[in-house]
Amino acid sequence: MRISFNWLRRYISFDSTPEDAAQILTSLGLEVEKIEHLGKHLDGFVVGEIFSVEKHPNADKLTVCQVRVEEDSASLTQIVCGAPNVRTGQKVAVGLVGATVPRNQHDASGRPFVLTKVKLRGVESNGMICSEYELGVGDDAQGIMVLESNAVVGKTLAQHLGLDDVVLEIGVTPNRPDCLNHLGVARELSAAINGKLVFPDITAGKESSEKISQFLNVEIVNTADCPRYSAKTIFDVHVAPSPEWMQNLLKAVGVRPINNVVDATNFVMYELGQPLHAFDYQHISGKKIVVRTAANGERFTTLDGKEQKLSPNMLMICDSEKAIAIAGVMGGLNSEISEKTTSVVLESAYFSPLSIRRTSKQLGLSTDASQRFERGIDPNGTIHALNRASALIAELSGGKPLEEVIDNYPNKISSREILLRVSRVNQILGTHLSAEDIQKHLSSIDIHAEDIRTANSSSKTFRCTIPTFRPDLEQEIDLVEEVARLYGYNNIEDKMVSAIDFKSLHVSDATASDIARSWLEANGFHETISNSMIDSSSAELFSQHLVKILNPLSKEMSVMRPSLLPSMLQNVYFNQNHGTKDAHLFEIGRVYQHKSAENSSDVVHGFQEEERLGICLTGRKYARTWFNGDRLADIFDIKGIVESVLFKIPLDKIRFIYYDSSSPLTVQTIGIEINGTYSGYLGKVSSTLLQRFQIENDVYVAEINLSNVKKEERSFRQFSPRSKFPSVLRDLAFIIPKEAFVQELQSEIYKSSGNLLKQVTLFDVYEGKNLPENVKSVAFSLQFVPDEKTLTDSEIDAAIKKIVDALNRKFGAELRRV
């Protein structure tokens, strides 16, 4: 909401600066987001009068002008001018020495420059007579700008152009419809500075002796949506531009001046908050206004020339034959005020906020009027606004208002009464305000608080009468806020919550995600945070149970991701295109699915959210350094990372599931089972998927559901006694068939060796030269740890023999010989 500082001061005497006003209003909850000095770019420019023009002695195209620039002084300023149209007696815009000319017409890009005292071909010049272009008020650069002959010499140019105003841009919150106008803002300001409001003077002007009832009557069919409809008629109107003062104020708040009738209605809306509409009486058939809802499919052309399709719940203003306005939203083209208009009907109504809001939403049409109606205007302000506007129109257009007003107000909306306990105010705020203080604060915003303490109650209670322009004040707590606001939030003590209440003390405890996050960070991974909303066509590759957004920002963000994989691939793609080919990334985030048949554990029925850990490796595992050769990442890197992360969480009951076939998304895929539940996968992204995301290099990924891992499912590791006896290491190498699995070999080693064997480590895998084609060599290091005594060789040998036999039997493994 733009509030003009000049306009504001019509209702309150305020001697401080606009900045001070902004600070006060902000502290009251009317946040001033921006302060705009309208004429700031014209500082140093004044209205001057050319006293004489002489030819420059040394230049043909230049003239030497004597210019009067002070109102009450005859002293003259000499300015050299190059414009062809300069003449004695003209009123002109003069830039004085020191002023910054907004645009330089001799500079290709029109950059501003500062005026200094100069000699032009030997003649002193003390300023500049400016063109429209130079002042930034128009495009004419050919000659100087000539002002109206009645312009007052010495006035600042900003004043002359109506730009000596400051606009406060206020972010009015939806609960304060009363502050969408200047009087409302003035009321707040006056409450804060203990000032007095000056209400606009409404002298009805000369009224015609004819009664309105002879010319118009109003019928409200739908009284629920239109509780009040007031109207006034003005005859003998001369439509013309409105006066400069009104135009300037309207322009300052961002309203385009149209003509004296329309401008007066806008002016009153910005002054008092009551939206008004002016109809051309000539175009109202049957001397009748009917307020009814639209017919289904009815069409109506609004003032902006657009045809609107109406639905039956929309409230319309009609005459005896046709619709003439969409109530509270916009008038119709068929009854608008034109230059030919001579008789005007002014509408000043109160419509139900809900009705206007629905209509405005449905039509996608939001206007100054609809915004005010839907937030709630003062139902008891219609007549006042009507009289104010009609007096203005009479004054500006010479029109004659007919006697009396039409006021159709079947069910009066009266002031609300709210009980306010003094004790409650102090209980909520933590203050010690007295009843008198509270009463004083409330009365400063026109809330009358009457003490109704009863004999048997110890605490004072007020019965507060709420003015109808404050629809937001509905219950006691609303008044507590008013008191706090007016007392000043910053005057309330900042009380530290006294002591930590140990019975509810929370001991923070790291989740599986927290641990995974810090392990991955410590091991060189960068954490990503990606958009949950992704492209629908790629999402379909990952799930059939997509959560689709009805009103997405774009197709690229139209479904909720069902997997972290698309996010990770998008990140790889982005980095590839920005010159980063090696990326070690991880993300901990939610994935979303919509399965309506799903179980009762859904928090929101039919929707499943799951927190997952995604890990992604592409390019080199190690960059080349002086101590390390570089190497591309492969499946065993991602597998090792997954093993380490899960171990760290700590989770010990992990099983990898190896598949015979690959999926369309990943190859070399390994399933991950945690505590017996399938919890994710790791693998290499398939070439089809890489192509789809336009990724050039191999990408290895893992995606693990961590939301199932509850604290109690995590391993709590137990101490195991360390042996006092020396352990013995033995290495064994086997030749095994190529298709045999190392994991199976390893578990067989454990199984067959008895309980002395504590650890088996694979330390070599070899195939190729010196070996037959269908075999590979694997070498294990075995650690034997005795429990009770030093191991003898025979014990170890016996264990080893068992291992060798078992592996031979099961896999055809041969102990390797040189």
Next chain:
Amino acid sequence: MLHDVQQGGIFYFIDSDYCAMTIVQNTLADEIVALRRAAEKRFSELRSVDDLEKFRVEFLARKGSIGELFDKLKTVPNEQKPGLGKQLNELRSFVESLFESLQQKLNPGKKGEEAAIDLTLPGRTVPKGTLHPITQTLNDIVAIFTSMGFAIATGPEIENDYHNFEVLNFPPDHPARDMQDTFFISEKILLRTHTSPVQIRVMEHQQPPIRVIMPGRVYRNEAISARSLSQFHQVEGLYVDRNVTFSELKGTLVTFAREFYGKDIKYKFRPSFFPFTEPSLEMDITCFICSGKGCPMCKRTGWLEVLGAGMVHPNVFRNVGYNPEEVTGFAFGMGIDRTTALRHGIPDLRMLLENDVKFLEQF
């Protein structure tokens, strides 16, 4: 019976009777380890130049213990040779370095050995990972509140209208809903526009006293720009008990802001409007980029809006079945993404979601 004893080999099978009489045969790997220990022990006993020379002959001379192990290497199977060879080389360099270190101490005049090492070589670093700056901000905020006794709660991002709006005192068709442009999944299901529905879910399942913070991701249907994202993060806080006051709300926020933004910050509170709190406030702190002088980050006001808060509205308490005459409480919330951008001087919020490694590795 097998009689296949191979000295220093990686496998050997022996007749059990025979075995009892043989000395324990270690593998070459074991011997390397043993020799290293022996060298370390002997080294610790060295006192003179003579001792040092004896040490050299014992271990490093061509016929010394290390040399012997190199001889044994010839007899191990081929596929073992590279691994063991490497271990042996490492052993030799290790013993050499021991020798050299003492030699320098005993002959301080000789500087040549020191000069041989270029200590300006970069250290053998390990790859440096990073947490996303949003996570870092979130962690810092959460740590402050958990230290004040707040527990952590989370809730669904796909919410129903009831929890996201209605219970929070946004009636249907109320203009307050315009404050939060919403993504809809269906008529009554939406992407939560704030973390406030988690407050409700906590209160629905728990009786006061409640002290909880609720971090999470939220969505607004707003055009994406340098200053606004359609997906961002919030932390919400809720404190409900008997006699919780507005004054304590302010105190809690001041404590937080001093901890998070710095001890010396200046701050102010101003009234604001949120349907689910009353009185509502917003907190501003002096812009830490321009120290309050006014800059583009603070829209030239010198102040930064850092959070919104208020006393829980009695309607909200009634909606979750609490009696507003018995309990009072406060709630607060702040945006994490913008805070993160301010803290790190990130000029464009969109960078936070691009996941450019060159961006991420800076934090």
